[in-house]
Every structure is written in structure tokens, then in C-alpha cells.
């Protein structure tokens with residue numbers, strides 16, 4: 001029997017309330033740059049707040065430092081952003097700062113000749129992941145241009161890179177959000193989304209869900 005859309009929404013709301021879940025469910029922009037199975041498990045198990053890494057904590061300290069020490073007019077820090085994906089699902093994120101009509105992201109980076117540019121001076125572009133995330137924030141905020149400020153972890157020297165809104169790039173991110181949604185819906189139904197595989201096998205090394213994946217399919221062994 002085909003269920004009308006209104007009833008599908010009502011049924012989902014009832015199920016979310018019974019399971020004690022927040023509705024709409026939220027997908028963090030940052031989670032879409034990594035293993036999408038991990039993003040799905042994190043939403044299903046409600047564990048995202050326990051998954052902060054040392055680098056993320058250092059990043060938070062940098063944001064706080066800028067916030068407390070830099071005074072320029074018309075700047076807002078830690079700006080929450082949302083984008084409705086569908087009934088029941090929203091994409092969420094937090095821009096580090098919005099100055100006038102420009103979004104600013106502050107990143108801390110260590111430099112090492114063996115792994116990318118050896119110094120801040122030699123860095124010609126910000127990482128793809130950072131661009132993808134800032135691009136999502138631009139779309140969510142309805143703005144056109146942003147800057148990624150990269151701070152050298154060893155000296156707090158900095159450099160900035162311009163990013164312009166790119167609709168195609170955002171559409172690709174949304175397609176990954178739909179993979180996560182399908183994965184969570186399968187988990188809700190008691191199925192494991194083994195068809196979602198990590199982008200890089202080394203992501204699994206420090207993943208909190210490794211014991212779960214180890215019991216099911218050890219994806220890191222297949223992709224090596």
C-alpha cells in the first residue's frame with residue numbers, strides 16, 4: 001500500500017518520539033568529509049559529542065583566542081547555520097566567524113616536508129576538506145565569499161585563502177548527506193549499512209566505531 005507523504009512524516013515523527021530522538025535529525029557538515037558509515041553510526045548512536053579529537057580541541061582554542069583578542073566591527077563568532085535537506089533531516093554547521101558578508105574559518109596546521117608543504121609560506125592552497133566545508137557554510141548562509149585563515153601551529157603566523165561559493169560542490173556534499181540518511185534509516189530498521197565504505201582505510205585506525213566494523217566486515221583490510 002502506498003503511504004501518502006503526510007502520513008510518512010507523521011509516522012516518522014511518532015517513531016522519533018518513541019525512540020527519544022530529536023526531530024529533525026541533524027547531519028554535521030564536518031562529518032561529511034570523512035567516512036559516511038561513521039557519520040551514520042554517530043547519528044544513530046547519538047555519540048557525536050564524544051568524538052572530539054585533540055586537533056578539534058586545539059581548533060576550538062584557536063577560535064576562542066581570535067574571538068577574545070580581535071576586535072573589528074560587524075563580526076560575529078561561532079554562527080550556527082542550518083539547511084533543510086528534507087522533512088526530518090537538516091544539515092547543520094557552525095561558521096567560525098562572519099565579518100560583514102564574508103565567512104571566515106580559522107584553521108590550525110602543523111607543517112612537515114614529508115606530508116604536504118613544509119611551511120606556511122610554501123602552502124599554495126588550503127585543504128580540499130576545508131574548502132568543501134566553507135563552501136557548505138556559504139550556501140547555508142546565503143553568502144558568496146569566504147576566507148580560510150590558516151595559522152601555523154608552531155608560531156601563530158597566518159595566511160588566508162579566498163573561497164567562492166560553488167553550487168556543484170555543495171550538490172556533491174548533499175549527495176553524501178543522502179548516503180548518510182539511507183545508512184541511518186537502515187540502522188533504524190536493524191540493518192547494518194556495510195555498503196558504505198570509508199574513503200581512506202587509515203580513517204579506521206582511530207575511529208571509535210572500529211570494534212563494530214571489526215565484528216562485521218573489517219573494511220580497512222579490503223581497501224588496503
Ligand code: SF4
Nearest residue numbers: 035038204207210213
Ligand atoms: S571503522 Fe572505518 S569503516 Fe567503520 S565507521 Fe570507522 S572509519 Fe568507517
